[in-house]
Amino acid sequence: MLMLVDCSNCRTPLQLPPGARSIRCAICQAITRVADPRSLPPPLPTQPYATSSSHNYAPPPPAPSPYDRLSSFGQTPPVNGRKKAVICGISYRRTKHELKGCINDAKCMKYLLINKFKFPESSILMLTEEETDPYRIPTKHNIRMAMFWLVQGCQAGDSLVFHFSGHGSQQRNYTGDEIDGFDETLCPLDFETQGMIVDDEINATIVKPIPHGVKLHAIIDACHSGTMLDLPFLCRMDRTGRYVWEDHSPQSGMFKGTNGGEVISFSGCDDDQSSADTASLSKVTSTGAMTFSFIQAIERGHGTTYGDMLTSMRTTIRKNESDVGGGAVTSLLGMLLTGGSLGGGLRQEPQLTASEPFDVYTKRFSL
Structure with missing residues (x-):
């Protein structure tokens, strides 16, 4: 699955190949580096969904992204x-x-x-x-x-x-x-x-x-x-x-x-x-x-x-x-x-x- 990232210089959306940690922009030639998710620290706890007496924390639902919306356009069987x-x-x-x-x-x-x-x-x-x-x-x-x-x-x-x-x-x-x-x-x-x-x-x-x-x-x-x-x-x-x-x-x-x-x-x-x-x-x-x-x-x-x-x-x-x-x-x-x-x-x-x-x-x- 290709990942979309914005160029760090000109903000052009780029397709990051699987496993790659950097990509060169074809427009401005700048190199954009992406952190390895495995090296990132675990997310900090956020506001709980439960009552104040509960200690069970859960991350908020992700906000909808334009990338998500576009990826759903015109889905047809992969044939x-x-x-x-x-x-x-x-x-x-x-x-x-x-x-x-x-x-x-x-x-x-x-x-x-x-x-x-x-x-x-x-x-x-x-x-x-x-x-x-x-x-x-x-x-x-x-x-x-x-x-x-x-x-x-x-x-x-x-x-x-x-x-x-x-x-x-x-x-x-x-x-x-x-x-x-x-x-x-x-x-x-x-x-x-x-x-x-x-x-x-x-x-x-x-x-x-x-x-x-x-x-x-x-x-x-x-x-x-x-x-x-x-x-x-x-x-x-x-x-x-x-x-x-x-x-x-x-x-x-x-x-x-x-x-x-x-x-x-x-x-x-x-x-x-x-x-x-x-x-x-x-x-x-x-x-x-x-x-x-x-x-x-x-x-x-x-x-x-x-x-x-x-x-x-x-x-x-x-x-x-x-x-x-x-x-x-x-x-x-x-x-x-x-x-x-x-x-x-x-x-x-x-x-x-x-x-x-x-x-x-x-x-x-x-x-």
Whole structure:
């Protein structure tokens, strides 16, 4: 059983292997040491539960922990072929950063995973401002813990999904592992006070631990999201109109791959671009342009291979199609998608990155 401890320097949650007494943080490189429970003195007696005439003392019940709550999310039998997902939609309501379509994105993605790809609802962790559980509000801490939950205990045959719809940004990189000199970042609900989640941490948390036989897909609908997972390979279209892989491995030699598993990410735009909401003809609701095009490609049968998916998504956004078409998602989500259209003038191009290159024209897409 892995134990979660906070880094002594940057407070990033870390997974302490069984029997280990120290661990080095992948983000700040600080070493956190944990005392051996066997060397600790016995606990001091606390206030008794019995009457004052009794001398039987008992420790108070432990306070509930966010770690305990997260470990109970989506528990399914430990068999091969499990499916787990973290879906995060942040609207930043009543702030100058407010977005209109992100929570709709989260609802649409959840419906898609359950009804199209047979993800158990109990294995999907939703983080939105609409949640009543305080541990499901998309704060920086909760998103971090949700990412740990997603990969914890994964084994060969498992399929994992991480979806984020919200603000993305960039900050100056000082370690030399970014070609453009900037780290990409996700903005949690409390980013103005708690800071952003940097791509280095995302890579260390949900990319590097993925073991052989496990597949993780990330769908990131945010600005500056092209390389949000810091994956080493980026799919580009060459002058002949064919997709080719660019090697974006850090010049420093820093490892950005997995522990043998496969990670593939679809993102809303290139690192230097912004993502947009769709406009709604009914003026009632909207969705993110990237999530819209992702779902539409699947519902219209355009997602046979990864190349088909990428082409369909890019075509949808370029042509600004004015209808969302038929399909299970449209028919049952009703107001979430009915009448939706893409607004004109979008300047974004969905991106595909991966832990290892593959033939996008023959590899079949599935979640």
